[in-house]
Amino acid sequence: MKKTLLIILSVLFFKAVLSQTVVDSVNAQYRNGQTFIKWNVIPEDIGFYYTYSFDHPITNSNIDSAKYVGRVPHDFSLNYFLTLGTQGMDTTKPERYLVINRDPLDSLDVNHCVFVATCSxxxxxxxxxxxxxxxxxxTLVENRYIIPGKNSTTTGVSEIVAQIEPVLQIDNLPVLIDSTLSYDAYTVFGGNVKxxxxxxxxNEGCLSFNFGIVPDENLAGANAATFFFYGGGGNSYENVSGLHIDGLWQISMEDVIPNFNWDSIAGENTKWLGYNENIDIYSVNEDTPPPTTGVVKGYTIHRLAWTRNWLVRRFPEDIDSTRISVFGTSNGTIGALALSYYYPEWISACDIVNTKVNAQYLNDDNPLCKWNENGSSREHADIFLGTLESNLPSDLPKINGExxxxxxxxxxxNNLLRDNKYRSLPFIYLTSGKEDIVTCWEEKIEYYxxxxxxxxxxxxxxDLRQHKIGHKSIKDNPFSTLARFSTRTSYPAFSNCSMNQDPGDTHNPNPPYYDGDTVGSINGVMEFVDSTIFEYSEGWQTLVHTNQWKLTDGTLWPLGGLPPYVRVxxxxxxLQEFINLPSGSIICMENWEGSVLKQSRSMVYHPGSSEKGLITFRKARIRQEAEGGNLIKIYKCGGPQVTSSPLISLKSAIDNVYPNPTSGNITIEVSMxxxxxxxxxxxxxxGARVMQLHQGLLAEGDHQVSVDMSDLLAGMYIITVNAGGLRTSYKIIKE
Known part of the structure; x- marks a missing residue:
């Protein structure tokens, strides 16, 4: 009898203890495709809260049948990263707790917590x-004791799958660098439901993600917008630009997860790549082995895409969806390039500094490169993504193929660029440093x-910058230049410019671990005039020219000046209108200097060929801006090709002869x-023929003919190319 009584008393005591350690006043409210489950926290609790759902009221007898939805830590109500940004070094400033509703206002505090479930x-x-x-x-163990009406709801929530909405946390918050600018802080509650x-x-059931908006309030109507992506160790408020740019909204993104095992203050970031679906984001640390199974999910790029779409939907009158650009620094350039190359039809332009272009690149010759094997960035990425050897699958569909x-x-x-090479691409500004050990250098050679x-x-x-320090010769690109681009406006893509500097090789095992030019660019001397772009259903034209840059010390680059002409x-x-031409159309290409036609080309347009409809004016001779530049015209000049025999209008002329004047050897470039x-x-x-250089068939493409004129007398000569009956001549001076 005593034993039975003791058992009964023990059970009653145990139930009493459990009842004292459950949350109180759980209630659930549906809003915008999500259910907000709110409760009173357990004082001095240090563990997690776990959320369950069921189609009946949850009790002790059926909780094992309920669906586990997810967990949040005990301090989830604190918007830690927004607090970190707004407090800075001054911890006397107020902490920021999550706002979960604006109308009526519902702001959490230290005594309340929330789990936001996305309705499926x-x-x-x-x-x-x-x-x-x-x-x-x-040790901490889950207490699954249920008291209906206390830690479980007795009234069901009618859920509907719908668009979710972020919640405005603070509006009109002064920007740190310029208090005349206002910052609106938003939080979106995301989860593992698609x-x-x-x-x-x-991969958690609920996390909060911050982003901020700095609107341009000086201009009415639709404005351009730029997404800002920072590197590691920051938050969306601290890293927002302090510049006021007329006509440009600024959207500051955040890439942090609540893990403080690497950085006890700033938290951890995903380098804008996402992470393995099986990673425990709260406990993962430097001793966690890299995953060898599972799918690596692009959580970050998915959230970026969602944010862009919400922005366009929320501000249709204020933001021009065709003029959304991106800017990134350090590892933030991964987010900027990912959005640009995976959703190129959304992004008008991309400006990235201290850039990472290939996280797959493993063996930079600089032993300090953090992305090398055993480097800190590589080891961190392996833990979240798996090793290169494992090369786990992602949930990101291929742009081309299955x-x-x-x-x-x-x-x-390089792979996304390859897969997008025939699509509508944003204009890219990219600046890197040869002594950068954070994003590293040699990977850029393949990208160029x-x-x-x-x-x-x-x-x-x-240049020779060392990430954010070191010798910085190249000036930052003004943010205002991003506003010039639109996804609905064509532009000339320059490539293979004759004034490109030498970035060097990928094999430099000795210090300084790079070669080539210390300051340089690819296609950097080329520019076009926005107002001259004219496009119609059967043609396109624009004025282009070369120009020098001004370096940070005020000198003009290239240092030796520009030649009279550059080939590009x-x-x-x-293209918006000059597209979908009939296969077999003849395309004419002309290069004008004022009223003088300097070059002409033609091609047969075959959209189903290896070119996929791309039209390229090869080796156009472009002069300097001071000389007036060159007007490039490309247009449909004839009907479909009806014969397999070569057409006279399809034969190319001499592209270039150099050096001119010459004392002997010359090279003649011909494009067929x-x-x-x-x-x-x-x-x-x-008119007397003094040398015959070639007679026979030349295939389509570029050719070079080397000639020794040493035996000819000094004077002027005429080099002639007769291709299928079309004669083109070029004057050259023999010294």
Whole structure:
């Protein structure tokens, strides 16, 4: 009898203890595709709160049948990263707790917590919240004791799958650098539920993600907008630009997760890549082995895409969706390039500094490179993504072809550029440093080759900067230049410019671990005049020119000045009207200096060929801005090709002869847009043929003919190319 009584008393005591360690006043409210489950916290609790859902009220008898929805830490109500940004070094400033509703205002405090569940089905749902308690061995264990009406809801919530909305946390917060600018802080609650409206944003059931908006209040109507991506160790408020740019809204993004095992203050970031679906984001640390199974999910790029779409939906009258650009620094350049190359139709331009272009690149010759094997960035990425050897699959569909990218394949932007080479691409400004050990240098060589090979356009520069320190010769690109671009306006993509500097090789095993020019650019001397771009259904034209840059010390670059002419390939990108031409159309290309036609080309347009409809004016001779530049015209000049024999209008002329004047050896460059029988010879001014250089078939493409004129008398000569009956001549002076 005593034993039975003792058991009863023990059970009653145990139930009493459990009842004292459950949360109180759980209630659930549905808003905008999500259910906000709110409760009173357990005082001095240090563990997690766990949320369950069921189609009936949850009790002790059925909790094992309920669905586990997710967890949040005991201090989830504190908007830690917004607090970190607004407090800075002054911890006397108020802490920022999550606002979960604006109308009526519902702001959490230290006594309340929330779990936000994204609705996956249209149905009625009941919720319960459990908590951690101290076990007999002193460790935290989940207390699954349920008291209906206290830590479980007795009234169901009618849920509907719909667009979720971020919640405004603070409006009109002065920007740190310029208090005349106002910052609106938003939080979106994301989870591991994917619907037709909402992507998976994390592998946890609920996380809060901040972003901020600095609107331009001086101009009415639709403005341009730029997304800002910072590197490691920051937050969306601290890293917002302090510049006021008329007509440009600023959207400051954040890439942090609540993990403080590497950085006890700033938290951890995903380098804008996402992470393995099986990672425990709260406990993962430097001793966690890299995953060898599972899918690496692009949580971050999914959230970025969602934020862009929400912005366009929320501010249709204030933001021009065709003029959204991106800016990134350090590892933030990964986010900027990812959004640009994975959703190129959304992004008008991209400006990135201290850039990472290939997270797959492993062996930079600089032993201090943090992305090398055993480097800190590489080891961190391996823990979150898996090793290069594992090369785990991602959830990111391939741009071309079937299936998904592997994660490391996707993190190599040469691959995304390759897969996008025939699509509408944003204009890219990219600046890197040869002594940068954070994002490293040698990976850029392959990327420079890619942008020329794929004719993607943009301006790419480098100097000897050491990430954010060191000798910085190249000036930052003004943010205002991003506002000039639109996804609805074409532009000339320059490639293979004759004034490109030498970035060097990828094999430099000895200090300083790089070669080539210390300051330089790819296609950086080329520019176009926005107002001269004219496009119609059968043609396109624009004025282009070369120019020098001003370096940080005020000197003009290239230091030796510009030659009278620069040769460059020009490919119209983002064509709006001059597209979908009939296959077989003849395309004429002209290069004008004022009223004088200087070059002409033609090609047969075959959108189904290896070019996929790209039209490139190869080796256009472009003069300096001071000389007036050159007007490039590309247009449909004839009907479909009806014969397989070479057409006279399709034969290319001499591209270049150099050096001119010459004392002996010269090189003649000829571009053939169709194979043809070609005769190349030299005549004197009296019409007498003094040298015959070539006679026979030349295939389509570029050719070089080397000639030794040493035996000819000094004077002027005429070099003539006869291709299929079309004669083109070029004057040269023999000294």
């Amino acid at each position: 089905k249209n149905k009625t749902v009941y919720y319960a919240v459990t908590s951690d308690s101290l076990g007999l061995d002193g 619907t037709e409206y909402t992507p998976e944003m994390t 299936g998904n990218y592997s994660m490391w394949e996707w993190a190599n932007f 080759n890619s942008i020329n090979a794929y004719r993607s356009g943009g301006r790419y520069a480098w 390939d020009i490919t119209p990108r983002r 847009v169709h194979h043809a029988n070609v005769i190349i010879f030299i005549e004197n001014l009296f």
